[in-house]
Amino acid sequence: MAVNRMFRTCPASGLVFHEPAENLMKANAVAAAVSLLVGGILAIGVTLTRWQAVHMLPPDSFYLFLTAHGLNMLVFWIIFFEMAILYFTSSTLLKCRLAAPGIGWVAFWMMVVGALMNNYAVFRGDSSVMFTAYAPMGAHPTFYLGLILFAVGALISCFVFFATLVVAKSEKTYNGSVPLVTFGAITAAIIAVFTIASGAIILVPTFLWSVGFIDHIDSLVYRTVFWAFGHSSQQINVSAHVAVWYAIAAIVFGAKPLSEKVSRTAFFLYICFLQLASAHHLLADPGLTSNWKIFNTSYAMYLAVLASMVHGLTVPGSIEVAQRQKGYTNGLFEWLRKAPWGNPAFSGMFLSLIGFGFLGGISGVMMGTEQLNLLIHNTLYVPGHFHATVVVGTTLAFMSLTYFLIPVLFRRQMMFAGMAPWQPYVFGLGMMGVSLFLMGAGTLGVPRRHWDIAFAGNPLPYEFPGSAWLMMALAGISSIFAFVGGAMYLAITVGSVFFGKKIETPGFKEISAQQGMVGRPQPAAAPADTTVIAGHQGGVGAGGMCMVAPGTFVLAIVFLVSFVLYYFINWKYLSTVWPLR
Amino acid sequence: MSAILPPPERVWWKQPLDRVEGLWIGIALVWCLIMFFMMPYWHVYGKQNLANEAWRTTPEAYMKKAEEVVAKYKVREETDQKIPVVHPPAGSDVYLVARLWSWWPILELEAGKSYRIHLMSMDWLHGFSLQPENINVEVHPGYDHVMTVTPTRAGSYSIICNEYCGINHHTMASRLYVK
Ligand code: HEM
Ligand SMILES: [Cu+2]
Ligand SMILES: [Cu+2]
Numbered sequence: 028m029a030v031n032r033m034f035r036t037c038p039a040s041g042l043v044f045h046e047p048a049e050n051l052m053k054a055n056a057v058a059a060a061v062s063l064l065v066g067g068i069l070a071i072g073v074t075l076t077r078w079q080a081v082h083m084l085p086p087d088s089f090y091l092f093l094t095a096h097g098l099n100m101l102v103f104w105i106i107f108f109e110m111a112i113l114y115f116t117s118s119t120l121l122k123c124r125l126a127a128p129g130i131g132w133v134a135f136w137m138m139v140v141g142a143l144m145n146n147y148a149v150f151r152g153d154s155s156v157m158f159t160a161y162a163p164m165g166a167h168p169t170f171y172l173g174l175i176l177f178a179v180g181a182l183i184s185c186f187v188f189f190a191t192l193v194v195a196k197s198e199k200t201y202n203g204s205v206p207l208v209t210f211g212a213i214t215a216a217i218i219a220v221f222t223i224a225s226g227a228i229i230l231v232p233t234f235l236w237s238v239g240f241i242d243h244i245d246s247l248v249y250r251t252v253f254w255a256f257g258h259s260s261q262q263i264n265v266s267a268h269v270a271v272w273y274a275i276a277a278i279v280f281g282a283k284p285l286s287e288k289v290s291r292t293a294f295f296l297y298i299c300f301l302q303l304a305s306a307h308h309l310l311a312d313p314g315l316t317s318n319w320k321i322f323n324t325s326y327a328m329y330l331a332v333l334a335s336m337v338h339g340l341t342v343p344g345s346i347e348v349a350q351r352q353k354g355y356t357n358g359l360f361e362w363l364r365k366a367p368w369g370n371p372a373f374s375g376m377f378l379s380l381i382g383f384g385f386l387g388g389i390s391g392v393m394m395g396t397e398q399l400n401l402l403i404h405n406t407l408y409v410p411g412h413f414h415a416t417v418v419v420g421t422t423l424a425f426m427s428l429t430y431f432l433i434p435v436l437f438r439r440q441m442m443f444a445g446m447a448p449w450q451p452y453v454f455g456l457g458m459m460g461v462s463l464f465l466m467g468a469g470t471l472g473v474p475r476r477h478w479d480i481a482f483a484g485n486p487l488p489y490e491f492p493g494s495a496w497l498m499m500a501l502a503g504i505s506s507i508f509a510f511v512g513g514a515m516y517l518a519i520t521v522g523s524v525f526f527g528k529k530i531e532t533p534g535f536k537e538i539s540a541q542q543g544m545v546g547r548p549q550p551a552a553a554p555a556d557t558t559v560i561a562g563h564q565g566g567v568g569a570g571g572m573c574m575v576a577p578g579t580f581v582l583a584i585v586f587l588v589s590f591v592l593y594y595f596i597n598w599k600y601l602s603t604v605w606p607l608r
Numbered sequence: 609m610s611a612i613l614p615p616p617e618r619v620w621w622k623q624p625l626d627r628v629e630g631l632w633i634g635i636a637l638v639w640c641l642i643m644f645f646m647m648p649y650w651h652v653y654g655k656q657n658l659a660n661e662a663w664r665t666t667p668e669a670y671m672k673k674a675e676e677v678v679a680k681y682k683v684r685e686e687t688d689q690k691i692p693v694v695h696p697p698a699g700s701d702v703y704l705v706a707r708l709w710s711w712w713p714i715l716e717l718e719a720g721k722s723y724r725i726h727l728m729s730m731d732w733l734h735g736f737s738l739q740p741e742n743i744n745v746e747v748h749p750g751y752d753h754v755m756t757v758t759p760t761r762a763g764s765y766s767i768i769c770n771e772y773c774g775i776n777h778h779t780m781a782s783r784l785y786v787k
Binding site for chain 2: 203276601
């Protein structure tokens with residue numbers, strides 16, 4: 028079979044697309060958007076039910092919607108999009124042909140069938156078990172089978188990604204090391220392999236149990252292995268969206284990493300330490316010792332936290348350096364004030380960074396502390412936290428990347444171009460509100476996954492304080508902004524991709540590149556290009572201290588102060604709770 | 609030139625660190641260590657630590673012990689379902705049963721006294737959530753979890769379930785009295 032070596036160069040961005048890789052990226056991105064649409068519609072039912080004044084759905088539909096919302100969002104939307112990112116960072120960024128596109132398509136269709144099958148199981152009505160599906164609560168066999176198919180498909184895509192790296196290396200399509208963004212994607216893919224293996228270890232026996240071949244699944248074993256899967260998959264998201272942050276900083280500002288060494292080491296820390304942090308889901312469980320819990324959350328997790336704190340500095344830091352070189356050198360923050368706030372690719376990425384760090388990061392570390400976890404375990408604080416990480420962080424980062432991809436990958440002009448600059452603000456700020464108010468409600472003890480905190484008709488009801496009800500209402504109102512923002516996003520992307528004006532390039536043709544090589548390799552970067560961290564000239568001297576990115580450093584200190592305060596406030600709160608040993 | 613291109617310098621790992629990065633890494637590392645030490649510190653000096661004591665057992669064996677305690681220390685019944693209220697002596701073992709979809713029995717404790725409270729589920733996972741105190745613990749089937757609890761303030765507290773346990777999850781609410 029002849030290898031397809033057709034490439035095109037994007038006139039606007041100079042990126043090089045391999046034809047089969049391009050088609051796979053489009054297919055995965057479209058499947059992702061469809062999942063986001065389904066999950067978003069379900070979110071309306073979930074939120075408007077939890078907002079007690081509206082209380083839209085009856086309990087069975089509420090639990091069904093919530094199960095389907097979690098799966099379509101967390102699993103299908105995010106992972107389909109990540110597959111597109113893997114193809115982009117391997118084939119496109121390395122200017123390399125995609126290895127085995129046929130297998131890529133097999134993987135894609137397995138994922139589609141798996142997602143459909145899983146949704147079928149949930150919408151049958153007998154599998155409202157939430158995405159966690161904790162045994163011994165059981166779902167229909169197709170629920171597990173669908174997830175297994177989907178996961179295997181994703182695993183195969185990861186191998187197509189790795190194979191493409193090998194091809195790129197052997198066909199010498201790039202010089203030296205892979206770009207940082209690709210390195211981030213490699214991190215994500217390595218974690219994905221571990222994740223999916225854990226998923227198989229738990230989902231396969233659970234599937235066999237659901238059809239009657241195995242007669243017992245231990246609930247603690249299930250939770251332990253499930254979170255090796257469930258938590259690690261969040262680390263795929265973090266690695267992927269951090270890679271997207273770097274990519275957008277590079278695309279919008281031409282920013283280069285402050286130092287490759289630091290950023291790559293930080294990604295490497297993710298590979299080493301993230302999986303073990305899954306223990307923080309088990310802090311309130313019996314049968315595991317404190318030593319095990321502390322070791323696995325702190326030794327392991329805090330080095331990953333360190334890595335995120337590093338990325339949180341280096342991404343805006345690299346933007347600051349790039350901006351200062353363009354002449355925005357006044358004061359600490361001119362570089363930020365003069366940033367392109369009207370470009371949705373930038374504004375979305377920046378809101379994603381801020382929301383992920385301040386809301387998601389701080390709350391995550393608080394919850395992940397062995398004793399503090401007692402205060403919020405299984406309350407709405409948890410969904411509040413992860414809507415900051417996986418929605419404001421990951422989802423918004425992916426959304427901003429699509430604004431870049433519409434003209435470049437899909438070659439369409441953006442529809443509703445006047446609306447696009449607003450979308451990240453409406454969605455991002457709405458979602459930050461949702462996260463914050465859910466966390467507020469959780470701090471007041473409101474449980475997650477709960478149809479009726481009024482306990483109507485219950486002989487022994489608990490009366491939540493009025494402030495808890497207020498929090499739920501505020502979360503409901505913020506979520507309306509988030510829905511509008513989500514609808515704007517889908518209108519813009521789906522509209523542009525299917526109905527947008529085609530971007531025609533005169534004389535456009537795909538060229539066949541021999542040996543998969545596009546153009547000749549540049550001679551190893553000339554010394555002229557190695558101004559290294561040229562920022563040293565651009566830095567401002569503050570009390571004899573010269574820094575390349577003083578504004579970012581100040582932001583980082585603000586972050587640290589909020590972090591420290593919030594962390595100790597929670598210890599203070601814990602100390603007032605009943606003694607327990 | 610940028611993060612989407614290969615690093616211009618082939619030996620990028622020898623580039624010097626910038627001060628802003630070095631300083632931040634140092635600060636962040638110290639903070640991570642402080643957070644690490646807080647947990648062991650609290651085990652020694654703090655008063656709120658989740659017990660490590662747990663025993664494997666069966667629902668039948670657990671239920672039997674719970675029934676014995678109810679038979680011995682029942683003081684009254686509440687609601688139409690006649691849920692027993694037990695008032696055990698300080699320091700004793702008290703069994704709380706979680707099942708679809710109720711908590712059984714209702715406990716009545718005394719402020720300032722300690723009790724060994726056992727928690728276990730008869731069927732699926734449940735979540736012990738004591739409100740408004742806000743103590744939240746996962747309840748597993750087959751694992752008898754023993755926590756020594758010392759209520760500090762008198763009052764009427766609620767126990768609600770906060771681990772999703774099926775269609776009537778939201779009806780699973782009970783009381784805990786502190787005299
Ligand atoms: C308009 C946007 C969204 C709104 C208003 C929203 C709202 C909510 C609310 C209120 C809950 C908690 C309900 C409960 O525990 O009772 C929830 C759960 C959840 N959401 Fe969202 N969400 C949105 C988007 C997303 C996105 C984009 C993702 C993932 C990328 C996501 C992932 C989840 C997950 C995993 C759960 C947990 C389900 C469970 O507990 O099993 N959501 N959502
Ligand atoms: Cu329950
Ligand atoms: Cu429940």
